[in-house]
Amino acid sequence: MRLSHYLLPVLKETPSEATIISHQLMLRAGMIRQLSSGIYNWLPLGLNVLKKVENIVREEMNKAGAVELLMPTMQPASLWAESGRGDYGKETLIVTDRHNNQLIYGPTNEEVITDIFRNNVRSYKELPLNLYHIQWKFRDEIRPRFGVMRGREFLMKDAYSFDIDEKSAKESYDTMYRAYFKIFKRLGLKAIPFKADTGAIGGDMSHEFQVIANTGESEIFYDPKFEELVDTDELDIPTLRSLYSAADEMHDPAQAPSDVKSARGIEVGHIFYLGDKYSAAMKAEVMGADGKSTTVKMGCYGIGVSRLVGAIIEASHDENGIIWPESVAPFQAAIINVKSGHEACDKACEALYAHLCEAGIETLYDDRKESAGSKFATQDLIGTPWQIAVGPRSLEQGNVELKNRKTGEKQDVPLDKVIAYVT
Amino acid sequence: MRLSHYLLPVLKETPSEATIISHQLMLRAGMIRQLSSGIYNWLPLGLNVLKKVENIVREEMNKAGAVELLMPTMQPASLWAESGRGDYGKETLIVTDRHNNQLIYGPTNEEVITDIFRNNVRSYKELPLNLYHIQWKFRDEIRPRFGVMRGREFLMKDAYSFDIDEKSAKESYDTMYRAYFKIFKRLGLKAIPFKADTGAIGGDMSHEFQVIANTGESEIFYDPKFEELVDTDELDIPTLRSLYSAADEMHDPAQAPSDVKSARGIEVGHIFYLGDKYSAAMKAEVMGADGKSTTVKMGCYGIGVSRLVGAIIEASHDENGIIWPESVAPFQAAIINVKSGHEACDKACEALYAHLCEAGIETLYDDRKESAGSKFATQDLIGTPWQIAVGPRSLEQGNVELKNRKTGEKQDVPLDKVIAYVT
Numbered sequence: 079m080r081l082s083h084y085l086l087p088v089l090k091e092t093p094s095e096a097t098i099i100s101h102q103l104m105l106r107a108g109m110i111r112q113l114s115s116g117i118y119n120w121l122p123l124g125l126n127v128l129k130k131v132e133n134i135v136r137e138e139m140n141k142a143g144a145v146e147l148l149m150p151t152m153q154p155a156s157l158w159a160e161s162g163r164g165d166y167g168k169e170t171l172i173v174t175d176r177h178n179n180q181l182i183y184g185p186t187n188e189e190v191i192t193d194i195f196r197n198n199v200r201s202y203k204e205l206p207l208n209l210y211h212i213q214w215k216f217r218d219e220i221r222p223r224f225g226v227m228r229g230r231e232f233l234m235k236d237a238y239s240f241d242i243d244e245k246s247a248k249e250s251y252d253t254m255y256r257a258y259f260k261i262f263k264r265l266g267l268k269a270i271p272f273k274a275d276t277g278a279i280g281g282d283m284s285h286e287f288q289v290i291a292n293t294g295e296s297e298i299f300y301d302p303k304f305e306e307l308v309d310t311d312e313l314d315i316p317t318l319r320s321l322y323s324a325a326d327e328m329h330d331p332a333q334a335p336s337d338v339k340s341a342r343g344i345e346v347g348h349i350f351y352l353g354d355k356y357s358a359a360m361k362a363e364v365m366g367a368d369g370k371s372t373t374v375k376m377g378c379y380g381i382g383v384s385r386l387v388g389a390i391i392e393a394s395h396d397e398n399g400i401i402w403p404e405s406v407a408p409f410q411a412a413i414i415n416v417k418s419g420h421e422a423c424d425k426a427c428e429a430l431y432a433h434l435c436e437a438g439i440e441t442l443y444d445d446r447k448e449s450a451g452s453k454f455a456t457q458d459l460i461g462t463p464w465q466i467a468v469g470p471r472s473l474e475q476g477n478v479e480l481k482n483r484k485t486g487e488k489q490d491v492p493l494d495k496v497i498a499y500v501t
Numbered sequence: 502m503r504l505s506h507y508l509l510p511v512l513k514e515t516p517s518e519a520t521i522i523s524h525q526l527m528l529r530a531g532m533i534r535q536l537s538s539g540i541y542n543w544l545p546l547g548l549n550v551l552k553k554v555e556n557i558v559r560e561e562m563n564k565a566g567a568v569e570l571l572m573p574t575m576q577p578a579s580l581w582a583e584s585g586r587g588d589y590g591k592e593t594l595i596v597t598d599r600h601n602n603q604l605i606y607g608p609t610n611e612e613v614i615t616d617i618f619r620n621n622v623r624s625y626k627e628l629p630l631n632l633y634h635i636q637w638k639f640r641d642e643i644r645p646r647f648g649v650m651r652g653r654e655f656l657m658k659d660a661y662s663f664d665i666d667e668k669s670a671k672e673s674y675d676t677m678y679r680a681y682f683k684i685f686k687r688l689g690l691k692a693i694p695f696k697a698d699t700g701a702i703g704g705d706m707s708h709e710f711q712v713i714a715n716t717g718e719s720e721i722f723y724d725p726k727f728e729e730l731v732d733t734d735e736l737d738i739p740t741l742r743s744l745y746s747a748a749d750e751m752h753d754p755a756q757a758p759s760d761v762k763s764a765r766g767i768e769v770g771h772i773f774y775l776g777d778k779y780s781a782a783m784k785a786e787v788m789g790a791d792g793k794s795t796t797v798k799m800g801c802y803g804i805g806v807s808r809l810v811g812a813i814i815e816a817s818h819d820e821n822g823i824i825w826p827e828s829v830a831p832f833q834a835a836i837i838n839v840k841s842g843h844e845a846c847d848k849a850c851e852a853l854y855a856h857l858c859e860a861g862i863e864t865l866y867d868d869r870k871e872s873a874g875s876k877f878a879t880q881d882l883i884g885t886p887w888q889i890a891v892g893p894r895s896l897e898q899g900n901v902e903l904k905n906r907k908t909g910e911k912q913d914v915p916l917d918k919v920i921a922y923v924t
Contacts, residue, residue: 082626082627083566083568083630084568085568085570085621085622085627085630085632087620087621087622108621111617111620111621113572113573113576113577113613113616114575114576114577114602114604115600115602117573117575117577118573119570119571119572119573119613119617120570120571120572121570121617121621122568122569122570124570125569125570125571128571143506145506145507145508145545146545146548147508147542147543147544147545147547147548148542148543148548148551149536149542149543150536150540150541150542150637150654151574151637151654152537152540152606152639152653152654153536153537154536154537154540168599169599171596171598171604172596173594173595173596173606175594175641176591176592176641176643177538179537179538181537181594183575183596183606190536190542193536194534194542194544197534198508198510198531198534198544199508199510203505203869204505204508207506207508209508214573214574214637216575218598218599220599230575231573231574231575446626
């Protein structure tokens with residue numbers, strides 16, 4: 079992408095509306111703009127990252143055997159009366175349509191998915207089944223804040239498992255538990271699972287996943303072995319379960335074992351074993367192997383996709399801006415034309431840009447007539463992992479200057495060898 | 502994908518709620534289910550096609566230089582007062598949030614994009630700029646019908662161009678005009694452009710694109726040369742414009758030139774030159790080359806993405822089901838295990854399935870214990886372009902039976918040569 083053809087409205091000043099670092103950096107890097115309280119436009123750079131996060135979630139869900147579908151944003155309120163959640167709170171956005179029917183902007187989809195299941199699945203032979211979607215949700219928060227971390231309109235992945243009995247349902251739960259570790263690891267995050275309250279969703283077992291970040295919203299306590307495990311592929315469920323973790327609401331710090339580590343955490347995922355809470359109320363039944371009708375056991379599994387973009391930034395930034403993990407970086411490489419208008423620089427940049435694009439490397443080419451200093455600052459702010467400065471002096475030696483955003487390390491590299499370095 | 506792990510609730514009977522063929526086939530093929538009037542769940546097969554259509558639209562928009570962002574579904578009503586569209590009709594879904602602010606579920610995004618533009622673009626140097634998004638919209642139709650062809654919640658691509666003057670703006674318009682031809686061609690559709698009314702959107706030039714389909718909603722008249730042009734890459738704008746086309750509302754059939762062809766059409770795209778209708782009302786200005794503030798000229802360009810899924814089926818089906826163009830087929834190939842449980846068949850199917858997946862061919866493997874006849878009927882219904890039947894008899898000769906869904910042609914093919922045929 080040529081920056082001259084892009085929309086990247088970076089800001090030098092920190093907007094006063096933003097109090098946490100991810101919100102500040104997302105505004106400054108031109109990733110988002112607020113449209114209304116807790117409702118954001120995702121500008122091109124922000125959408126790019128959001129889609130990368132979404133795709134990693136999707137890939138790992140598919141690998142874990144879940145099947146994607148898409149439920150609409152608007153749901154008939156009548157379904158909520160059936161499940162016993164008809165007494166929704168003020169966070170539920172309800173609208174009356176022209177035919178006087180009530181529609182809810184879905185904050186979660188237990189009712190709709192259970193309705194789909196009961197209308198379309200007949201036999202135990204079709205189980206286990208895990209259906210998920212990635213869709214915008216709405217919660218009319220009384221005080222939206224922290225940018226996309228606690229917005230009103232937000233993107234969420236929610237999966238729902240259906241099993242013939244509790245044993246099988248708990249295996250489905252563990253499959254998701256493992257998939258969550260893989261997702262967060264691929265996103266460059268250290269996420270620790272905590273036993274959690276089941277709250278309004280119901281059910282009798284639940285874990286929430288907290289990302290460790292200095293600016294996290296809550297204090298968490300956990301066995302440091304979790305951090306090691308997150309970095310390996312050792313995802314043995316019994317081992318993980320035996321490790322100690324607790325959020326501050328549930329735990330008196332004074333009573334924590336002495337080797338327990340404390341940190342700040344951001345909740346990025348929540349999984350629930352629901353049992354038959356929804357399936358019994360809504361009669362989601364299949365024919366069992368014995369020929370009898372059986373109420374299925376359900377689980378539900380959420381990940382805050384748009385929130386994750388903020389969480390990644392909270393966990394990975396410095397005083398100059400964002401430091402993206404390569405898996406979600408909007409551009410892998412940036413070409414900084416140090417002297418736009420200088421014939422040799424322009425020519426070298428154009429050739430390099432064509433070369434990088436051909437190699438499938440997502441590249442942002444800053445071809446604008448701006449000062450080199452401002453171009454460098456922009457790339458640090460938006461966190462491009464590899465920054466290639468093309469200037470007249472090094473070019474005379476056939477070189478460009480390659481900078482690694484994470485380490486800050488700079489080195490002169492032959493122009494025709496750049497690709498080997500950035501892949 | 503193994504069918505035993507998928508959700509594909511096909512129906513033998515045509516549901517009485519559906520009156521047009523695409524709606525009937527989408528229900529029967531298990532692509533969609535109605536959740537509420539004009540609001541649909543996209544089941545896995547339907548979502549698969551929807552995403553393919555969406556990606557083709559996205560790729561061609563990007564190739565044409567448009568930049569993707571994402572505006573939220575909910576918009577503050579206050580913006581609509583600014584543009585002069587505050588007097589919205591009954592099709593607009595309006596909700597009052599807990600803080601007593603009015604939000605509109607966006608039916609279109611002129612106001613929001615103009616607001617983004619005026620807040621983030623300052624100079625003529627940043628133009629021309631074409632920003633688009635692919636987002637769910639809502640229109641509270643009084644009588645939703647024809648399935649996803651006229652639903653209430655629907656997926657739309659809307660692009661908005663910003664230019665410094667009318668000449669440049671008309672070039673942007675022509676660029677989109679050309680991109681639309683490419684999009685519809687890739688989708689296997691013959692789409693004819695018609696001069697159109699500008700209606701509620703405003704502006705002074707407009708074209709709508711109509712797909713030719715026997716079951717189309719309106720009668721159209723056009724020069725048959727259009728059909729030839731659609732099949733070539735000859736997209737010369739003056740030539741196209743000189744050809745004759747008119748929708749029935751605008752034209753008396755008796756007066757049409759004798760060589761004009763008449764057909765039925767489905768509207769799938771609409772482009773408008775807006776001039777300064779929104780930019781003047783909302784003060785979308787940039788600094789011109791002369792240092793003076795200039796009101797930008799806009800255009801807007803819509804494509805009904807979810808509607809296209811229905812339109813493709815209207816244009817391409819037979820008495821047995823859907824015939825997908827390969828570009829949007831949910832699966833390129835299907836493996837039909839004619840005798841599930843037969844050791845040689847199971848083994849051959851498993852090996853073939855692994856082989857096709859490895860080769861990157863999206864394959865649906867019908868591994869269920871169902872009759873061969875029902876499996877064949879399912880693949881015809883859902884329109885898989887290549888159907889590979891693995892049965893004991895042909896397997897003894899080392900063969901499988903390969904069927905082309907479109908031509909109906911069947912041939913015996915050596916098991917180890919199948920990939921060469923289906924790619």
